[in-house]
Amino acid sequence: MEALLHNVLYPLGWLVALLLAGAGLWRITTGPTTLDRMVGLDAAVVSIVTAVAMFSLQVAAFGFLEMIIIVTALGFFTTVAFYYYLAQPKGSAGEDFNVEREGRE
Numbered sequence: 001m002e003a004l005l006h007n008v009l010y011p012l013g014w015l016v017a018l019l020l021a022g023a024g025l026w027r028i029t030t031g032p033t034t035l036d037r038m039v040g041l042d043a044a045v046v047s048i049v050t051a052v053a054m055f056s057l058q059v060a061a062f063g064f065l066e067m068i069i070i071v072t073a074l075g076f077f078t079t080v081a082f083y084y085y086l087a088q089p090k091g092s093a094g095e096d097f098n099v100e101r102e103g104r105e
Contacts, residue, residue: 013054021047045075
């Protein structure tokens, strides 16, 4: 079982993580919309977390759990904040509705 894990499953996992990272980077660079680029960023974050978890399992060093939690939280909060920013209503000139123009009452 140990040989199967090291000779088959780890290389297969690394291949999947690299393919996911490549797909995420491709979507970030060529995405036609900003939301497509955000999906690519999420895919890249998931692939980074997957790679760190596999490396941690492969070398049997479980001290990387904090790094996994931090990268996951950064990816999640970045996505939420950016979607919140994109959901804000914009005026015809691109400014927020909540900001009053100078000279208007």
